[in-house]
Amino acid sequence: MAQSRESSSGRFGTFGGVFTPCTLTILGVIMFLRFGQVVGNAGVLATLGIVALSKAITTMTAFSVSAIATNTRVKGGGAYFMISRSLGVESGGSIGVVFFLAQAISVAMYVIGFTEAFTATFPAFAPHRESVASTINLLVFLCVFIGAGWTIKLQYGILAILLLSIASFAVGAIGSFDPSTLSENLGTGFLEGQSFFTMFALFFPAATGIMAGANMSGDLRDPAKSIPRGTLASIAFTGLVYAGMALLLGGSEPRITLQTDNMVVREVAAFGPLITAGIFAATLSSAIGSMMGAPRILQALARDRIFRRLNPFAQGSGATNEPRRAVVATFVIAELGILVGDLDLIAPIITMFFMVTYGYLNLATFQESYTRNPSYRPTFKWTHWTIALLGAVSCALVMLLIAPLWALAAVALMAMLHRYIGRRQIRSTWGDVRSGAAFERARKELQRLEEESYHPKNWRPSILAFSGGAGARVELAVFGHWLCAGRGILSLAQVITGDVENLVERRLAQEKALRRFIQEEGLEAFPAVVVSPDRNRGIEALAQCHGLGAFRPNTILVGWSSDPEQAEERLETLRTIRNLGYSILMLSTKNTEDSDPREVPDGTIDVWWRGKENGPLMVMLAHLLVQNEEWRDHKIRLLRVVSSESGVEESERHLRELLGTARIRAEAKAIVSEDPLGAIRETSRNAAIVMMGFRLPEHGENASYLTESTNHMLHKLGTVFLVHSAGNVALDA
Structure with missing residues (x-):
């Protein structure tokens, strides 16, 4: 039997497990093959704005990821694990599907980028683009299928090649830098059909690599330490690289060249073949990173058994519990994306999926922080609920500004998944922030109600029905539910006669049975069980003490007793209830x-x-x-x-x-x-x-x-x- 991932975790540290995969994914196909197009259309200043906006959103999201990662033990699944454990199974399951698809389609984007550079370097292969792309996809699949440990080691060499290629570009760009060319390229010069937000949509996938490290959370020695440090360091480093490239590109080539030549970075570089090697290395490493991350999301999603058809993907292979079945699924989806074959079409789709994921991550952190749940104690302190809320709102606004129809489609997909999971009524085995959020809202509203004076206009039935044990007086429970009509509060009360010291366990068992009865009958009610030496005393005790503030009962519901022998004692209890101000x-x-x-x-x-x-x-x-x-x-x-x-x-x-x-x-x-x-x-x-x-x-x-x-x-x-x-x-x- 395969060992659990937790038992084999702890293989990678901050540099190898987070910084390297994040950096390689961020400095990928967009940087080498599309960043010149962004600079040529948007101009240097607007491009710096696009970079800054992208980095601001990813930084706020990284803050949220760091807060969650340092507040709970992050296991496999990255963003899916974090969101599901904060916002609940419906939101987590929806995001799990969307984020897995985003990562899987990203493999196709990076492979297409590699193919584009490969056929530009070797024109003889241009008529066989799909065959080249499929072959590269298969090689990436085989690398990851062997195991993450071997792939992580491979990425160190790829990082070295990437840094050399960037250095080659910088040397060449500085040598051909012309201030007048930079001046001409400062402003915008959009081609027909292009705008700031289409360029943002084209560039933003380059910034989405921040989750590459979090996706490997199950393989990190110390996720709470590595995820914040590695992610933020990668954002800062790659932000400087992109800002520097925008300035150098704007000062080294005319606008028309930037807009039309996808290989402009290679043309500017001091040693072109090194750029080619860098493109190959960057696109392959990004594809490998996404091919490693996507299966781990799918495996974590399958292990939570939210979607029955995904259950086979929960199984791992070997001593390290590699998600090889999920790797195969990722390969198939990536291959379908390759058949589309258009990098400019795939990039905006990925942007929407990542925006939704980032928005949910920020929303999860906002709710955790804003509700002031005592269990929310992150050791990462550079975050606040206002930052998380701003991050969530920014993601939503940017989605609408980029492509309203795609944004609505993404939201509709999320809503359908959320509704499907909700209708299945899956009970999670973990706690989430929703109960904390509900508690905080109820607490504040209770305080507000306490401060306001009562008016008959606001009367609602708050019924304490003495229905006895579960199923004993069903008619009282059912009529109490009907009389509240979804507008009041019903409590089903049971009095156990005897000594409380001897009946503690029975009281707990009866309360549990009453709660189960309420759920099975579909009633909107709360259980209330008390132990008392005498039934009538128990009724009086519950009438006096049950409820809180404005949610205390105003009406007592009991069954009629025709026994004349109990008339006087029962009448005395009813008089007490009346004197306490309750309707009967x-x-x-x-x-x-x-x-x-x-x-x-x-x-x-x-x-x-x-x-x-x-x-x-x-x-x-x-x-x-x-x-x-x-x-x-x-x-x-x-x-x-x-x-x-x-x-x-x-x-x-x-x-x-x-x-x-x-x-x-x-x-x-x-x-x-x-x-x-x-x-x-x-x-x-x-x-x-x-x-x-x-x-x-x-x-x-x-x-x-x-x-x-x-x-x-x-x-x-x-x-x-x-x-x-x-x-x-x-x-x-």
Whole structure:
């Protein structure tokens, strides 16, 4: 069985594992074959601006990468690993796919660049460009397939050739440097169809090599140390090289030559063959770097099992766990890119993919820093959430300015991948910043709510439903969910009777079971479990202590008990809840063992109005109930019993005025009867829900009378809510 990458890690240091691959990727095909075109079109000053803008974006991104790399143990996968562990599996998986494609297509770009230089040097091979490109792609594949260790050693020699070629160019350019030529080339001179941003899009892939070191994170001895140092050193060094080349090119060749001759760098150099060797070395090294980086991203993505079809690529080979299957996939994608054969077409596509990746990296660092998560403790200190945010915004703006359609296509691809992964509901085994961000937002909003005075206009149901253990009183849980209607907060409460010292483990197990029940039933609710020597004391304790600030319950939901022996004790508990300022809902149903409490019954929602003491709350609850899709076709009836026909017109007019003020659609109807309970039973016998107000007997009043009279009334009805309002709901708010 192959060893894990972690067990074989620690092979490369800062210079070999980060600085060298980053530098070789940055100083590649664009520098030798397209940088003259950039200078010729944009002019020296604008080119320096393009270089500066590119380096600013990559530097801000490097700061973000360094912050993440020094805050967590970075394993294989580079940018994918960093983003997925910060922004979550959806963002990480989306970026993993896009970044892998960007790296794989980059191989094609570098191979095409090599082929272009090769056929310019050996014209006899010009008719066989695709064959040459495919052969080079195969050689790059074989180099990487052998193993990263051998390839890294090869890159030291390539770096030496590259530096000699740059020195050859500098000597030649200085010898032919003409201040008047530089003066003529300072300003812009765009050819038709070109602009600052098309030149930026052409050049920017040259700056994207900053992730070459991070992509090798699983093979570094100390990623937290090597990634920041090696990446930033490479950015600074290559920035100086490009700035110097812009000045030397602008002062050594006329604009038309810069715009039309892709081999202008070789023409300027003191020793042309060394430039040819440099082009070959740079393009090959960049292709090798991308061919090494892309498979490691794919392997890391496959190991997280986000996409089932990628699972075979998780397997490594040999003692060093080389991702050889992923190398083969990268080779195939690069070969498809070679068939396109147009460097100018591929470069902008790669730019978009890298911009998306860099934007996400900056966004991940911004969220980690801004949410002030205690776990965010990077040892890299040259970063701040403002820098990360500026980096993310810069990436988005540049994408839109370069090519709006390509930018929208990239965003659409990301959105589709994000949605696909989200619909699969993959549970990651790592933590991410999203919970920290949600906590920070909730904390700030709670503080703001605490500082503002309450107004009935802002009333929302915050229900504490004593539904018992998971599945014990499903109807209370389901009705609590319906009454909140996605606008309030529901807590499902359970009281375990006994000694808390002896029932700690049971309490934790019951809370876990309740949370699982909530998830399985698709409820928007929170569990609340307490251990108390007595059930009623437990209810009182939860009523007093559950919740935080504005999110404390305002309504208690309990089941109706018809047991007269418990009437006095239960009534005492309800009085305590009332005195604490809570509204009380008591639910009575006729559910049997065969009935499903989740099924919505047919019929109307009848609200029996007896005045403003409990009426406004009942009307509001009925309105919330029909906001649920399952209840949307149910009609609300606002009903009132009058003793004579003479009072019908006035009562119905009054009820209609109440509904008009409340802006709630319902039917207003007055029922004539000398027997109110009989009228309620007769009128609402087929109702889906009946809501009636009730008054709690005070001390000294007959508590059993409430139980007996209510039982008598409920006997002929189906589902009934007995409502006692705390008076904090106003229909005219």
